[in-house]
Amino acid sequence: xxxxxxxxxxxxxxxxxxxxxxxxxxxxxxxxxxxxxxxxxxxxxxxxxxxxxxxxxxxxxxxxxxxxxxxxxxxxxxxxxxxxxxxxxxxxxxxxxxxxxxxxxxxxxxxxxxxxxxxxxxxxxxxxxxxxxxxxxxxxxxxxxxxxxxxxxxxxxxxxxxxxxxxxxxxxxxxxxxxxxxxxxxxxxxxxxxxxxxxxxxxxxxxxxxxxxxxxxxxxxxxxxxxxxxxxxxxxxxxxxxxxxxxxxxxxxxxxxxxxxxxxxxxxxxxxxxxxxxxxxxxxxxxxxxxxxxxxxxxxxxxxxxxxxxxxxxx
Amino acid sequence: xxxxxxxxxxxxxxxxxxxxxxxxxxxxxxxxxxxxxxxxxxxxxxxxxxxxxxxxxxxxxxxxxxxxxxxxxxxxxxxxxxxxxxxxxxxxxxxxxxxxxxxxxxxxxxxxxxxxxxxxxxxxxxxxxxxxxxxxxxxxxxxxxxxxxxxxxxxxxxxxxxxxxxxxxxxxxxxxxxxxxxxxxxxxxxxxxxxxxxxxxxxxxxxxxxxxxxxxxxxxxxxxxxxxxxxxxxxxxxxxxxxxxxxxxxxxxxxxxxxxxxxxxxxxxxxxxxxxxxxxxxxxxxxxxxxxxxxxxxxxxxxxxxxxxxxxxxxxxxxxxxxxxxxxxxxxxxxxxx
Numbered sequence: 001x002x003x004x005x006x007x008x009x010x011x012x013x014x015x016x017x018x019x020x021x022x023x024x025x026x027x028x029x030x031x032x033x034x035x036x037x038x039x040x041x042x043x044x045x046x047x048x049x050x051x052x053x054x055x056x057x058x059x060x061x062x063x064x065x066x067x068x069x070x071x072x073x074x075x076x077x078x079x080x081x082x083x084x085x086x087x088x089x090x091x092x093x094x095x096x097x098x099x100x101x102x103x104x105x106x107x108x109x110x111x112x113x114x115x116x117x118x119x120x121x122x123x124x125x126x127x128x129x130x131x132x133x134x135x136x137x138x139x140x141x142x143x144x145x146x147x148x149x150x151x152x153x154x155x156x157x158x159x160x161x162x163x164x165x166x167x168x169x170x171x172x173x174x175x176x177x178x179x180x181x182x183x184x185x186x187x188x189x190x191x192x193x194x195x196x197x198x199x200x201x202x203x204x205x206x207x208x209x210x211x212x213x214x215x216x217x218x219x220x221x222x223x224x225x226x227x228x229x230x231x232x233x234x235x236x237x238x239x240x241x242x243x244x245x246x247x248x249x250x251x252x253x254x255x256x257x258x259x260x261x262x263x264x265x266x267x268x269x270x271x272x273x274x275x276x277x278x279x280x281x282x283x284x285x286x287x288x289x290x291x292x293x294x295x296x297x298x299x300x301x302x303x304x305x306x307x308x309x310x311x312x313x314x315x
Numbered sequence: 316x317x318x319x320x321x322x323x324x325x326x327x328x329x330x331x332x333x334x335x336x337x338x339x340x341x342x343x344x345x346x347x348x349x350x351x352x353x354x355x356x357x358x359x360x361x362x363x364x365x366x367x368x369x370x371x372x373x374x375x376x377x378x379x380x381x382x383x384x385x386x387x388x389x390x391x392x393x394x395x396x397x398x399x400x401x402x403x404x405x406x407x408x409x410x411x412x413x414x415x416x417x418x419x420x421x422x423x424x425x426x427x428x429x430x431x432x433x434x435x436x437x438x439x440x441x442x443x444x445x446x447x448x449x450x451x452x453x454x455x456x457x458x459x460x461x462x463x464x465x466x467x468x469x470x471x472x473x474x475x476x477x478x479x480x481x482x483x484x485x486x487x488x489x490x491x492x493x494x495x496x497x498x499x500x501x502x503x504x505x506x507x508x509x510x511x512x513x514x515x516x517x518x519x520x521x522x523x524x525x526x527x528x529x530x531x532x533x534x535x536x537x538x539x540x541x542x543x544x545x546x547x548x549x550x551x552x553x554x555x556x557x558x559x560x561x562x563x564x565x566x567x568x569x570x571x572x573x574x575x576x577x578x579x580x581x582x583x584x585x586x587x588x589x590x591x592x593x594x595x596x597x598x599x600x601x602x603x604x605x606x607x608x609x610x611x612x613x614x615x616x617x618x619x620x621x622x623x624x625x626x627x628x629x630x631x632x633x634x635x636x637x638x639x640x641x642x643x644x645x646x647x648x649x650x651x652x653x
Contacts, residue, residue, distance in 0.1 A: 071375075073372050073628075074376070074631070077379075158408075239393075241393050242371070242393055243375045243392035243393055244390060246362075246389030246391050247389055260391050272538075273368075
């Protein structure tokens with residue numbers, strides 16, 4: 001030891017070992033991280049408080065009629081409300097959950113577990129990553145030409161079905177990417193052990209890989225669901241109604257799938273627009289924002305509960 | 316060997332996706348016989364309206380009043396813009412088109428080639444308000460000034476005085492302030508844009524061999540609130556929106572307009588209804604005559620629109636009701652065909 005290090009180095013090491021370390025840079029770094037976290041939380045809090053305060057005129061006095069009300073021309077109308085938007089958004093979420101999630105997760109399982117590692121597979125994966133970055137308006141155009149015009153025999157034209165299919169396609173790349181990352185993160189030992197014990201490929205994936213990857217997959221689906229529920233641009237192209245929707249169907253009324261529709265982001269944009277000629281609409285828009293936030297939080301908490309169950313099971 | 320198999324696997328996934336999508340869509344459409352067009356509906360009737368976002372609140376209000384009289388008719392109203400509305404209308408997608416200007420020849424031809432016949436019914440009047448910031452000493456502009464400040468030859472003008480020479484050349488003696496010029500207005504997709512071009516720019520531009528459009532370098536926005544906010548933000552701004560919006564904006568100054576006779580007219584409900592204010596525009600609805608005949612809902616709705624609905628809704632939304640003669644003319648046009 002003495003032979004290797006010269007005396008200066010030895011002294012320095014001794015000092016380091018015998019005095020209390022003052023890691024200034026480390027302290028600054030942690031402080032910066034905490035500040036970043038605080039800032040992010042602060043922005044969120046300001047947003048929430050601001051929306052609730054602006055919308056309190058409605059949220060505090062007539063939440064019930066606001067939740068069951070419809071699109072109206074005047075903000076003072078006691079039947080003005082978000083029911084049609086909320087029901088539309090609920091069905092869009094159902095479309096995304098039943099179409100984008102199974103297909104996206106299936107594609108991810110195939111890409112990670114079955115697809116040969118060749119140029120074609122890599123090309124497909126690269127394209128899926130690019131698709132996840134395509135602006136949502138472009139998917140709106142796709143939906144307009146494919147579902148509204150091309151398949152109008154199936155979808156009925158500018159209907160909830162067209163919008164739901166468009167949003168399902170919009171989020172599918174995100175589902176594929178997050179799910180395949182989650183599946184890749186499962187240690188190879190899990191499936192190797194299963195295969196070694198004589199399980200088939202499918203058994204290994206079903207009993208070992210998927211349960212272990214489930215929390216990650218659910219996080220991805222949660223993110224993509226939030227994105228789908230908040231999109232307005234593609235819905236405008238597909239033909240969401242802005243002014244007045246004659247029908248006000250119940251939540252579980254399936255006839256509305258092939259009827260004209262509206263959705264929460266559309267309702268919010270329209271009311272912000274209307275506030276130019278009728279100031280009261282800004283309160284309604286803020287209240288609608290709070291309703292949409294609560295809706296998204298409710299959806300997310302379902303996913304979080306599911307994720308926690310999977311996490312505790314796989315441990 | 317593995318390479319082609321991988322390819323087929325991907326194709327299989329894609330095909331499966333398409334099948335699932337198609338199957339689900341198909342299942343959906345079986346549940347309801349109602350299609351996209353309104354003419355298949357029976358006595359209850361469904362009326363689909365699209366077009367001008369300016370007229371949208373009027374048609375919505377009429378539908379609300381109509382609902383209490385006839386709750387069986389479903390009325391849907393949308394407002395993507397007059398031009399977009401006519402595209403849908405001439406494709407037969409909608410039963411009534413809202414418009415903040417008369418139908419253009421090209422749009423009329425499109426309708427004719429698709430066999431769509433329509434009626435033109437004037438329902439109210441909207442004024443275009445030209446606004447500036449509250450601190451601007453300017454009170455009145457004439458049409459030559461507006462052309463010099465916003466027309467195709469003003470591209471690149473960043474100070475009011477840049478337009479002085481052009482305004483003088485066009486015969487105006489208005490003195491512009493020596494100040495920054497920030498312009499805010501609706502984008503090309505808006506009916507308000509078309510009306511502004513028609514009122515302010517077309518005549519002069521044609522005489523000078525220029526395109527009938529505004530300068531491209533101004534702050535264009537589809538949202539009237541944003542335009543009003545932009546004008547409020549600076550004392551020497553210039554902007555234009557529909558009168559209904561500007562009248563409710565407390566912090567902008569509405570400029571008086573000289574239509575060419577040397578008489579400055581302030582935009583008010585009275586000067587707009589009388590036609591005295593130069594920048595006012597009529598609002599229309601265009602019912603599809605075949606749908607009026609085949610869909611009792613459309614007929615009942617327009618009947619109500621022409622009756623008590625029109626004036627109440629137009630006034631409530633903030634536009635100017637028609638004069639008595641114009642209203643009688645509109646009603647006569649409707650009764651002649653129904």
